[in-house]
Amino acid sequence: MSAPTGGTMRPRFHFSVPDNWKNDPQRPIYLDGEYHYYYLYNGDYLAGGIGTSWRHATTRDHVTFVDHGVAIEKFTNSNGDCWSGSLVVDTHNTSGLGAGSVIALVTQAAVDRVPEGQQAQYLWYSTDRGRTFRPGFDEPVLAESDIADFRDPKVIWDDHRQRWFMALAEGDRLGFYSSLDLADWRRVGEFARDDLGLLECPDLFQMTADDGSATWILGVSANAKHRGLPATYAYWSGAFDGSAFVPDADEPRWLDWGFDFYGAVTYPHHDAAGEVDASLRHVIGWANFWDYPHNTPTIVSDGYNGDDMIVRDLRLVHDSAGFRLTSVPTAALESYTTRTHQLGDIEVDGSADIAIRSAAYDLSCAISLTTDVIDVGVEVCRAEGGSRFVSAGLDISTNQAYLDRALTANPTRGRTHAPLDTTRGTTIALRLLVDRTSVELFIGDGQSVQSHRVFPLDGDDGIRLYARGGAAVFRGLTIRELSVPSETRA
Structure with missing residues (x-):
């Protein structure tokens, strides 16, 4: 590579x-x-x-x-x-x-x-x-x-x-x-x-x-x-x-x-x-x-x-x-926030691009599921034009949370998934940690986690929300850009 x-x-x-x-x-x-x-x-x-x-x-x-x-x-x-x-x-x-x-x-x-x-x-x-x-x-x-x-x-x-x-x-x-x-x-x-x-x-x-x-x-x-x-x-x-x-x-x-x-x-x-x-x-x-x-x-x-x-x-x-x-x-991670973007509630039916580009951040929201939505989530490490990205979301048809690195630079293509109760009408907390060599997906109160090793190329730092089959609301969407001072990193 x-x-x-x-x-x-x-x-x-x-x-x-x-x-x-x-x-x-x-x-x-x-x-x-x-x-x-x-x-x-x-x-x-x-x-x-x-x-x-x-x-x-x-x-x-x-x-x-x-x-x-x-x-x-x-x-x-x-x-x-x-x-x-x-x-x-x-x-x-x-x-x-x-x-x-x-x-x-x-x-x-x-x-x-x-x-x-x-x-x-x-x-x-x-x-x-x-x-x-x-x-x-x-x-x-x-x-x-x-x-x-x-x-x-x-x-x-x-x-x-x-x-x-x-x-x-x-x-x-x-x-x-x-x-x-x-x-x-x-x-x-x-x-x-x-x-x-x-x-x-x-x-x-x-x-x-x-x-x-x-x-x-x-x-x-x-x-x-x-x-x-x-x-x-x-x-x-x-x-x-x-x-x-x-x-x-x-x-x-x-x-x-x-x-x-x-x-x-x-x-x-x-x-x-x-x-x-x-x-x-x-x-x-x-x-x-x-x-x-x-x-x-x-x-x-x-x-x-x-x-x-x-x-x-x-x-x-x-x-x-x-x-x-x-x-x-770990709780102390929030102390290393360099900039916070509080985007509020965003309703999506199809897709919506976020006007924030970053290589290292903590994204959190609560997704409200409607009657018709079948697949909802966030694309991160996204290239201009969408040829490369990592998708993290909820597959309502199979009751699974998933993390998919197939369309980005990574060791082996593929998607992982974890069981999840996605009863329609509920709201599910989603949190993503994105860094230069990894994406980690946290669901609910920490009931499931999925971690992937990825290697986004230069400029692969876009964020897109998506909801397929119907609308979903991303409530309290917050993005905290993160950095640990280099002199303290091992």
Whole structure:
């Protein structure tokens, strides 16, 4: 894919790697009033090098990030490069490596293990508040030669049982392990699924729902394309007893129904006093997918390949179908508005072009559905003449919200969709985040999200409203242009 002629394609308000390559996010931890975010980074990518290290950035509001360089180096010994894992703060020195040490459990594929490249879990630790890490042991703390896919340890403190708990991706299942010291792990259970493809990047946490109940959530990055479902973050609510997770329902819910929200991680919110708010979490996901990881013009335009979708605020809602996570752009994003256009109510029967052109903005409205309308939405990243655009809307005939990147520059053409109650006569909230390399569609109270990686060409910045089959009213249409100062972006 060719680069644009107008210079940078780096997003204005999304996280992007400073140079070369990024992929999986690692769960941020909270220390000294800020969140420490690590991600897989290949500093030799443009030169054809392989392997990933862990690069480090910090944020206080989940929008601006300050880069701190590589924290865990790759290929420091024969244990291989560093893949995904998780970090914890060892407040009570259970590991013996020092009270307050930051411990990282990391997957590495050792070249000298049998079979060669066997995946295993290694312990790294930091005594400088997560700035730099060194290996705790030469040998893995958890290894299993009979399991080929054996990676992505997610560790939490099980306060009820006063021990550490790990969920580990093992092909079509998650292995469950416990430990008292983060080094000696014992298998205690598993959670198996044979219909969601390869399971990766597990997640387990407890949240307080809007009805006041404390509920456990098990999440995983899964690929259910063969079932006509997403390849993003699947999750279940259920019961956890320290060894087993029993879901409330067999089928998972999905945090994102789009093409590009993989390897996502959630992390707790801390209030102004530093205390955990159990009713709120955040989630960050990689803005890419393994079907087309290298297909991006930012390599040519800006010398990098790797963005994240916007950090989102998660809340747990109990409804007639059980528990679900709502997902909306993190609250601080509004603080980065550079200009606001309040356009009021606009009735559309056919199409209407908006006299605002921008490459980075937050569009919101509530769409009132009439008796006859069958398809209603917004075209963004629109070229003059309409030969290229991304459409986001509501298909009333199929009761689906959709995001379609078929008619724009993108890794693979296509449309995604999410189930939606589009009862005629109702009003449905729609919100779009548009940036130089992505479009994200939020519906309702955050009940569904679809994220796409796109690469609009220079001048593809028009906006059009449309309603087919009848009229619709776009109520309270507001466009907020957004930008994060470049000196604070990682």
